[in-house]
Amino acid sequence: MSQKKLIRDAVHGDIELSALEVELIDTPEFQRLRGIKQLGTAYLVFPSAVHTRFEHSIGTSWMAYRILQTIRATTSVSAEEENVIRVAALLHDITHIPFGHTLEDERRVLPRHDKDEDRTQYFLRESTIGAILKREGLQDRIVTTLSEKTSFASDVVGGAISADLLDYLRRDTYFCGLSQNYDARILASFTLDGGRLVMSLEKNGVLRRDALSELINLLRIRYTLSERVYFHHTKIASGAMISKIVELAIADGFDPKELRTLKDETLVYTLAQRYKANPAIAHLILRLEERQLYKPCHVVTVDVGEDERRKIVDRFHYNQKLREEAEKNAARAAGIDAHRVIIYCPSFEMSLPEAEVPVRMQGGKLLPLSDSNNEEIRILKDKHKALWRFFVLIDRAAWDKRERVAKAVADLLTGLVTHG
Secondary structure, eight states, X not given: OOOOEEEEXXXXXXXXXXXXXXXXXXXXXXXXXGGSBTTGGGGGTSTTOOOBHHHHHHHHHHHHHHHHHHHTTTSOOOHHHHHHHHHHHHTTTTTOOTTHHIIIIISOSSOOTTTOHHHHHIIIIISHHHHXXXXXXXXXXXXXXXXXXXXXXXXXXXXXXXXXHHHHHHHHHHHTTOOOOOOGGGGGGEEEETTEEEEEOEETTEEOHHHHHHHHHHHHHHHHHIIIIITOHHHHHHHHHXXXXXXXXXXXXXXXXXXXXXXXXXXXXXXXXXXXXXXXXXXXXXXXXXXXXXXXXXXXXXXXXXHHHHHHHHHHTSOXXXXXXXXXXXXXXXXXXXXXXXXXXXXXXXXXGGGGOEEEOGGGOEEEGGGSOOHHHHHHHHHHHTTOEEEEEEOGGGGGGHHHHHHHHHXXXXXXXXXX
């Protein structure tokens, strides 16, 4: 087996890896994560946002270790339990595919990486990683920790405030050049309650306002990333184009299982070479390479109302067939090819889930942070929900047809709201 290793990370400084972690990192499956960008196409907006799921995974394992260091002050954590948690944190993104969140969450072309049982079976049971985990007697516990999310271990790895969040908040802001950070003393707030990870905001029965302020700061950073990066209009447009390319490729015979071995650049290259004769795919890839991204010609916001918004989401986020029909009808109304129109509709839930972290308040009372009657938390949740946008995107080369496309979709939405 490999030896322990000390590596230098741009975000956390020196990170110490166990021999087992080094062995897992050196597998082909884990090395593949070097080619999958953490923020998908955000580099088209922030040129330095080219960090990958490789370093994020290592950072998540390290932050899991930092959390466990705090918990040890009040609770016994066995070496075996620490090993499970650190390995699970290291492998929490191993099932990711190229442009994963774009394909899975935004256009729902494929199941989420943590909900795809076939991908879990492939990466954690059938691969080189699976063989190592089986040899170490960790396989079932790692799979359970990453899939069930109902234990202390799963809370540390991927709960509302977790090792995953604490790494990507620092990593994403750093590589996007955003001057925001959190105080590492937030780690001192982690504790256990009923066998689950919670944030303690009280000391000797009195509210620690500094701890509450720092926890709210985490929510501010999370909101800022959503506003400026995750839902930036350029990232949305480029991500929607990539999703459309993959949708068209699947319709033309591409097997989604191939995504398990591809990286961001090799995916685009593979589809470009294989589907040269498909004019829609070839056009979209060329537009991406030239950075001639589709532009929004019609936008719907939360001002439409909750009932209407839910109807729109049900039709265009969850139903790929109805979404494609709407794109084709709008394009037909404008006299342009169907692939020149793309509908982007995010999910209904824009609730800032980090606000639901369980916290121990004054007097030892345990409740979700959002129930703490804090006005700033309420404002942040409302602002995050207001980031929801429904876009109709059109090829720049067909910009003169934008009014026809916008009207066709607007008429469809009017009918949807009127008739349900």
